[in-house]
Amino acid sequence: MSAPTTVIQFPERWLHRYAVLVVFCTLGLIGLGGLVTSKGVGMAVPDWPTTYGYNMFFFPVHLWQGGVFHEHVHRLVASGIGFLSIGLAVWTQLVERRTWLKKLAWAALLLVVVQGVLGGKRVVLNDVPVLGIPGSVFFGVLHAATAQVFFCLIGTIALVTSPWWRRGASMPVIRGAAAIPGLTALILVQLLVAASMRHQHAGLAIPDFPLAHGHLYPPTNPEFIAALNQRRVEVLAFAPITAFQIHLQMLHRLLALIIVVGVWIHGYKSLGWGTVAARWGMAWSGLLLLQFTLGAATIWTDKAADLATAHVVGGALSLLTGVLFSLVLQRAKVKGIEDNSCPQPRRFLNPLPVATGADVASWRPSR
Amino acid sequence: MKTFLAFGVAVGAAAALHADVTGKVSLKGTPPPEKEIAPLKADANCGKLVSGAPMTRHYVVGADAGLGNVFVYVKNPPADAKGKAPAVPAVMDQKGCLYEPYVIGAAVGNPVEIRSSDPVLHNVNFQKSIAATPNPTFNQAMGPGAKPIVKTFANQEVFVKLMCNVHPWMFGYIGVVDSPFYAVTDKDGKFSIAGLPDGKYTLVFKHLKAGEVTADVEVKGGSATAAATLEAK
Numbered sequence A: 001m002s003a004p005t006t007v008i009q010f011p012e013r014w015l016h017r018y019a020v021l022v023v024f025c026t027l028g029l030i031g032l033g034g035l036v037t038s039k040g041v042g043m044a045v046p047d048w049p050t051t052y053g054y055n056m057f058f059f060p061v062h063l064w065q066g067g068v069f070h071e072h073v074h075r076l077v078a079s080g081i082g083f084l085s086i087g088l089a090v091w092t093q094l095v096e097r098r099t100w101l102k103k104l105a106w107a108a109l110l111l112v113v114v115q116g117v118l119g120g121k122r123v124v125l126n127d128v129p130v131l132g133i134p135g136s137v138f139f140g141v142l143h144a145a146t147a148q149v150f151f152c153l154i155g156t157i158a159l160v161t162s163p164w165w166r167r168g169a170s171m172p173v174i175r176g177a178a179a180i181p182g183l184t185a186l187i188l189v190q191l192l193v194a195a196s197m198r199h200q201h202a203g204l205a206i207p208d209f210p211l212a213h214g215h216l217y218p219p220t221n222p223e224f225i226a227a228l229n230q231r232r233v234e235v236l237a238f239a240p241i242t243a244f245q246i247h248l249q250m251l252h253r254l255l256a257l258i259i260v261v262g263v264w265i266h267g268y269k270s271l272g273w274g275t276v277a278a279r280w281g282m283a284w285s286g287l288l289l290l291q292f293t294l295g296a297a298t299i300w301t302d303k304a305a306d307l308a309t310a311h312v313v314g315g316a317l318s319l320l321t322g323v324l325f326s327l328v329l330q331r332a333k334v335k336g337i338e339d340n341s342c343p344q345p346r347r348f349l350n351p352l353p354v355a356t357g358a359d360v361a362s363w364r365p366s367r
Numbered sequence B: 001m002k003t004f005l006a007f008g009v010a011v012g013a014a015a016a017l018h019a020d021v022t023g024k025v026s027l028k029g030t031p032p033p034e035k036e037i038a039p040l041k042a043d044a045n046c047g048k049l050v051s052g053a054p055m056t057r058h059y060v061v062g063a064d065a066g067l068g069n070v071f072v073y074v075k076n077p078p079a080d081a082k083g084k085a086p087a088v089p090a091v092m093d094q095k096g097c098l099y100e101p102y103v104i105g106a107a108v109g110n111p112v113e114i115r116s117s118d119p120v121l122h123n124v125n126f127q128k129s130i131a132a133t134p135n136p137t138f139n140q141a142m143g144p145g146a147k148p149i150v151k152t153f154a155n156q157e158v159f160v161k162l163m164c165n166v167h168p169w170m171f172g173y174i175g176v177v178d179s180p181f182y183a184v185t186d187k188d189g190k191f192s193i194a195g196l197p198d199g200k201y202t203l204v205f206k207h208l209k210a211g212e213v214t215a216d217v218e219v220k221g222g223s224a225t226a227a228a229t230l231e232a233k
């Protein structure tokens, strides 16, 4: 039975749509996880994998109170993502011909299992030091970072299963785009710094922005830190502010500046790279502007939980956009990434929209 | 880091009826204003349990600048004081979704009873992630009507911090010392330590925000008075 190779088959289109669904659900899950940390309720359910001794799927609803509600819903939705990932791996295995993509889908499933275990360890080993770091911080940061990597994996699967990618219209090698993967890596570093700040549960180490404690770079001597903690009227059970947290917050601000400027420069450059690249460049620049604003708003609202969480979600989207933008731009260089099921990409037929002349032209900007 | 300023010690040698060390802790300076605990009020379950605006309790300042919630203990207790039971049992309650009292004392090796008077779920969480602790940590749930949790601490630690993650604004402190000779100042800054034998001692006055000062005191005829001043910077 040989289907025409130029037609993208029905199950493959649905695989793409399904992958996009998993991307959105994962973003929601990152938001829920971020909310758990923003609210400081990670330990509201002290046990794992059980929930107050119950099988988590049978935990009585009347006990879903306060922080327990957030933590429990996070665990339930996470299980849902686990099931969705099984579906994604199996489906990809069945309908996909690209071996590397099948492997990627299974890798995503493996990662989400690891991620679940990391989430559990963050709770169970809350107090056990790992490499001299409290388990709550070590596993919390690792859990947050793995979430981002998983999100990017699923996003990549969604991209490369898209008809647009399958069509195989390859990008010309664009000069000046080499920094984009670097900026993306910097965003990942930034998310690690951010997670390290958040998982110390110390609230805002620096309450003002753009200045920091009224300085360009705040003092961090012991007397200053002691006075800071003494004057602070914390409503939530925060850990004391340390000098390390102030340095970390300053690093976060510095990285933010470098990333925003870098992304905007490349967003501007992308305008000359054809329609598709320009769209990605603009979307990325817009996201970074939003993300920067959310970061500032988080400080100005004394870390309101909803804004801090939106900032986490914005970070995930900024990272994913960078990863996908890099993939799109690098496609021309990467061998073997093409969908072999479409050997004649541009003679692609219905039922998907045919690449128009304008579309094709947009890949090749006039020099 | 501490802002210790003036401290004065008056030693009274009168053979009083009460064989106590009594005194007062005062606060110098103006503390930052307390904040309303808005998330408590907003919580579906806890909001119903409180009337008015629940406030943070970092600085409790009463009559004549008396500073409440100062943990006072003897730094160099008599050798045989170790493990002795205190005069009053250590009880920490959870009431209106707050730890009540905010600060209590406890003696090493003696039971601390953690109760809940609330018809809601709490988790009593003592964790190391905040700061290194010589004592084993725990995290236990207390549903409505739960029996009190009884804990003993094997090592001196000022302060053990309890928190609840169901209600992240809930935190309270236990000053754990290796003798029964301790007290927590009342809302007017007054305290009394009973049963300390005659001798020379150093008292430690420790407040969560205003820091720590010490004062020497001599107990004669079973009683003495002491005073200390902490400063809000």
Ligand SMILES: [Cu+2]
Residues within 6 Å of the ligand: B097, B121, B122, B123, B164, B165, B166, B167, B170
């Ligand atoms: Cu509680």
